[in-house]
Amino acid sequence: MGPIVNECGKRVMHLFSEVFRLLLVAAFIMTFAQESDAADQPNIVLVFIDDMGWGDFSCFGNDDAETPNIDRLATEGVRFEQFYVNSPICSPSRTAISTGQYPQRWRITSFLNNRKDNQRRGMAQWLDPKAPMLARSLHEAGYTTGHFGKWHMGGQRDVNEAPEITEYGFDESLTNFEGMGPKLLPLTLKPGQKKPGKIWGKAENLGEGYRWMLRSEITTGFVDAAIPFIDKAAKANKPFYINLWPDDVHAPFWPPVETWGDGSKRRLYLSVLESMDKQFGKLFDRIRDDDALRDNTLILVCSDNGPAQGAGEAGPFRGFKTHLYEGGVRSPLVVWGPGIAKKQNHVDKQSVFSAIDLVPTLLELTNTPFPKDTTFDGEHLVNTLLGEGGSRDAPIFFRRPPDRDSFYGVEDLPDLAVRSSKWNLLCEYDGSDVELYDLSTDPSESMNLADQHVEVVSELTKSLLSWHQSMPPDNGPSL
Numbered sequence: 001m002g003p004i005v006n007e008c009g010k011r012v013m014h015l016f017s018e019v020f021r022l023l024l025v026a027a028f029i030m031t032f033a034q035e036s037d038a039a040d041q042p043n044i045v046l047v048f049i050d051d052m053g054w055g056d057f058s059c060f061g062n063d064d065a066e067t068p069n070i071d072r073l074a075t076e077g078v079r080f081e082q083f084y085v086n087s088p089i090c091s092p093s094r095t096a097i098s099t100g101q102y103p104q105r106w107r108i109t110s111f112l113n114n115r116k117d118n119q120r121r122g123m124a125q126w127l128d129p130k131a132p133m134l135a136r137s138l139h140e141a142g143y144t145t146g147h148f149g150k151w152h153m154g155g156q157r158d159v160n161e162a163p164e165i166t167e168y169g170f171d172e173s174l175t176n177f178e179g180m181g182p183k184l185l186p187l188t189l190k191p192g193q194k195k196p197g198k199i200w201g202k203a204e205n206l207g208e209g210y211r212w213m214l215r216s217e218i219t220t221g222f223v224d225a226a227i228p229f230i231d232k233a234a235k236a237n238k239p240f241y242i243n244l245w246p247d248d249v250h251a252p253f254w255p256p257v258e259t260w261g262d263g264s265k266r267r268l269y270l271s272v273l274e275s276m277d278k279q280f281g282k283l284f285d286r287i288r289d290d291d292a293l294r295d296n297t298l299i300l301v302c303s304d305n306g307p308a309q310g311a312g313e314a315g316p317f318r319g320f321k322t323h324l325y326e327g328g329v330r331s332p333l334v335v336w337g338p339g340i341a342k343k344q345n346h347v348d349k350q351s352v353f354s355a356i357d358l359v360p361t362l363l364e365l366t367n368t369p370f371p372k373d374t375t376f377d378g379e380h381l382v383n384t385l386l387g388e389g390g391s392r393d394a395p396i397f398f399r400r401p402p403d404r405d406s407f408y409g410v411e412d413l414p415d416l417a418v419r420s421s422k423w424n425l426l427c428e429y430d431g432s433d434v435e436l437y438d439l440s441t442d443p444s445e446s447m448n449l450a451d452q453h454v455e456v457v458s459e460l461t462k463s464l465l466s467w468h469q470s471m472p473p474d475n476g477p478s479l
Contacts, residue, residue, distance in 0.1 A: 100359025126154020136169025
């Protein structure tokens, strides 16, 4: 019996060994599959700053302020110099970057205000929740999604039945007074004051969950909400998408009291800018210091429109917030992702693309199915975003806010604009009063070449008017 038992024992041991080997192989395959899935679903953080000029980061040439945390992202990533938002004012710009479509499609063409003023300008009261939101597509693909910061796509002043932010595809939200859901409300404090004051007090009417804190610290409040959101997603091994949309650097300016300086508009603005950058540091360090997050997270930083006059700077470009000139719609863009981007410490001076391109680009980058029956105005530009160059094929079209025919001392501002190749053409609603600028040689738009390039004017005006007429109208022509 001995030899038979020994032989059986050997066979049993061999069987156990083979089973153990197969289990190890299966475990390896599962781990590899999980890692591959994670690599196919990079984390996304979109930082959308409010009313900051193209030239306000120190890495974009600002000598009056230092923004070391953003500068470090640029040094470790890609800096784009010809990136555009799709409106020179907040609400439509936010609609475009959220949907991948021109905001005119959703009748959001200026800042959302009280009900009567929205109606006067021919606008919707809030963004339709049926819009093709990037957050919703990512959520349906397995992402956990959070919005932390200014919303301004519905729910403010007397518009208190707007949808909650979580109805647009977000698992969690924390906003300011211009959104529905939990919010941070600003306390103001000047040097010498012992007790802070309140602004936007009526925002308490816009739902439960509000908390008052110093205006100078609200960016930290949003960061402090985003970090545990990241921690929870990482613990659950889920990819995350985050909007971090600070109130900064929008007026009125309330920096920390110790940085008040001479109290001038410019000084207060710069102090808010530097404070905002400092408050970002905690979030950026959380991602950078975690190997798994650093290698699989993409951070994008840009502004929603150009600067307010006398506050921020648009670099060499003409115009301000609300203008269709370059200073109103060209935005700095920094993209950081050491494990994803193809290049580091790279400056892209040539690629022309815009905020509407980010939604289809990020959906493709994350291997997320596109929403059914949706046509994006944006294009898929993954290689461009990752530093390999290339521009969108179609022109970028713009329509001014209906209530901004004159602003900042400029009478009769252009109604429409189109950026195509090296050209920027601006005109009135009917195609008259054409201005044509060659941005490759005249980025400050100082030399109108319309009379010298009749064919270019004809072609661009035709395409611009065709686009304008294809979009739902607002009340711009009648205001």
